[in-house]
Amino acid sequence: MKKISDLFSRSSRKRILYHSFFFGAIATAGVISNAFSLSSQAYAQTPPPIVNNTEIDNYAQAVLAMEPARQNAFEEIKKLIGNGEIPKIVCNDSNSINGLPRKAQDIAVNYCTRSQKIVEDNGLSIDQFNKITIELQNNNLLKRQVYNTLLRLQQTPESQ
Known part of the structure; x- marks a missing residue:
């Protein structure tokens, strides 16, 4: 009898182990499937970049072109005040x-009139320029991109 009970308990254990493994595999597959579907939804919901590379270049060129006029206007106003x-x-x-x-x-x-013309001559509308300026305040990636573009544009031709 001990041998029959041993066989019975072994088959029971195997069956329980098999069922546990089977249900565990299904649960794991469900979790993995859910994770993939959530991550694909996250990618689908990611908004497009606020500013593209052309706009970054145009923005940086406009800023560089406006800077001398800004400094002059600042100095003139400073003298008056x-x-x-x-x-x-x-x-x-x-x-x-x-x-x-x-x-x-x-x-x-x-100064503002000249700046508006500079912005438009560099391929941006005033609204685009202002949008980028506002976005720069909170977007470190955009700040870094504009900063690197400004550095690249200011390099002398010999060092490029």
Whole structure:
């Protein structure tokens, strides 16, 4: 009798082990399948990049082209205001310009007009330029891309 009970318990153990393995395999396959379906959904929901490489190049070129005019305008306004603090001037915010003395307003408006033309000459709309400027504040990858583009554009032809 011991031999029959031994056979019975061995087959029971094998059956339980087999069933455990079978259900474990199904559960594992379900988890893996679910993980793949979730990751594919995540890729499908990933938004396209906010800015493409051409826009980054155009933005960097516009910034470099505007910089001398910005520095000149800043220096001229600084001379007019004297030792006072120069307020932040934002071209699409008329309040920032209206708070300046009349001659400084003219300088700021002139700078803003020239900057708009520079942006458009570099293949961007003002809205695109502003969108990129805002995105730069929170997007470190974009910051790095623009920074690297600015460095590349400023290299002398001999070092390229």
